[in-house]
Amino acid sequence: MEQHHGDGPRSPVKEKPVMSNIGKSTNILWHNCPIGQSDRQKLLGQKGCVVWITGLSGSGKSTLACALNRELHYRGHLTYVLDGDNLRHGLNRDLSFKAEDRAENIRRVGEVAKLFADAGIICIASLISPYRRDRDACRALLPDSKFIEVFMDLPLKICEARDPKGLYKLARTGKIKGFTGIDDPYEPPVNGEIVIQMKDGECPSPKEMARQVLCYLEENGYLQA
Numbered sequence: 001m002e003q004h005h006g007d008g009p010r011s012p013v014k015e016k017p018v019m020s021n022i023g024k025s026t027n028i029l030w031h032n033c034p035i036g037q038s039d040r041q042k043l044l045g046q047k048g049c050v051v052w053i054t055g056l057s058g059s060g061k062s063t064l065a066c067a068l069n070r071e072l073h074y075r076g077h078l079t080y081v082l083d084g085d086n087l088r089h090g091l092n093r094d095l096s097f098k099a100e101d102r103a104e105n106i107r108r109v110g111e112v113a114k115l116f117a118d119a120g121i122i123c124i125a126s127l128i129s130p131y132r133r134d135r136d137a138c139r140a141l142l143p144d145s146k147f148i149e150v151f152m153d154l155p156l157k158i159c160e161a162r163d164p165k166g167l168y169k170l171a172r173t174g175k176i177k178g179f180t181g182i183d184d185p186y187e188p189p190v191n192g193e194i195v196i197q198m199k200d201g202e203c204p205s206p207k208e209m210a211r212q213v214l215c216y217l218e219e220n221g222y223l224q225a
């Protein structure tokens with residue numbers, strides 16, 4: 001992040017630094033390093049960005065994240081996967097599934113993803129991220145088309161039939177409350193960059209889904225510095 005992110009004006013060089021107040025942090029100063037994002041991108045031969053995969057539980061988010069990660073890795077690109085389920089084992093272990101905790105979950109992951117993108121890495125984030133407002137807030141953190149939203153547009157019926165963790169069954173019998181798609185909302189993206197859909201009643205294979213995203217990255221210049 002080479003630009004100044006404070007509330008106040010940019011600190012003039014060799015003049016008294018201008019302190020900022022951000023949230024509960026008072027008297028803080030943005031420090032710029034001489035090696036920046038463009039230097040790291042040149043080193044890596046790619047553009048740092050965030051591929052944000054959203055969709056219902058069981059829609060294939062993690063499957064796509066892993067398949068895309070593999071394809072990019074074998075083509076020599078540096079990637080990192082941020083998976084909602086995994087992050088809830090650590091960074092986000094204090095968060096529940098109520099709306100405000102989901103919002104905080106997405107905010108934190110958005111900020112982490114922004115750091116990865118700034119590092120020049122192709123960051124693949126796969127989270128249900130059910131609220132449009134929370135996803136849009138992440139998009140706003142990543143200007144210049146660095147936020148690529150991928151919607152897993154699979155019907156609830158398919159996701160529920162897969163039910164690899166048995167969670168839909170628990171939700172249907174009331175043993176899990178507030179389960180996305182059952183008794184908690186999911187707001188689909190309106191203008192996302194990529195939509196993964198069934199074709200002729202068939203779900204694309206993991207490799208096909210990954211190729212769809214890969215083509216987008218290639219066509220839009222992310223796979224070169």
Ligand SMILES: Nc1ncnc2c1ncn2[C@@H]1O[C@H](COP(=O)(O)OS(=O)(=O)O)[C@@H](OP(=O)(O)O)[C@H]1O
Pocket residue numbers: 056057058061062083084085088097101102103105106126127128129130165167176177178179180184
């Ligand atoms: N109530 C409820 N609703 C939805 N999902 C639930 C819930 N309780 C547990 N799980 C499990 O948590 C995984 C989703 O975590 P996320 O961090 O991606 O969710 S969110 O973005 O904060 O909505 C999700 O993983 P995926 O199935 O991979 O989506 C579930 O395994």
Ligand SMILES: Nc1ncnc2c1ncn2[C@@H]1O[C@H](COP(=O)(O)OP(=O)(O)O)[C@@H](O)[C@H]1O
Pocket residue numbers: 055056057058059060061062063064162164203204205206209
């Ligand atoms: N394209 C696909 N075709 C067939 N099965 C899939 C596909 N994508 C995912 N699956 C299967 O569906 C289940 C849920 O996938 P997963 O990636 O865990 O979804 P999510 O991360 O959205 O919860 C898994 O059992 C997975 O193997």
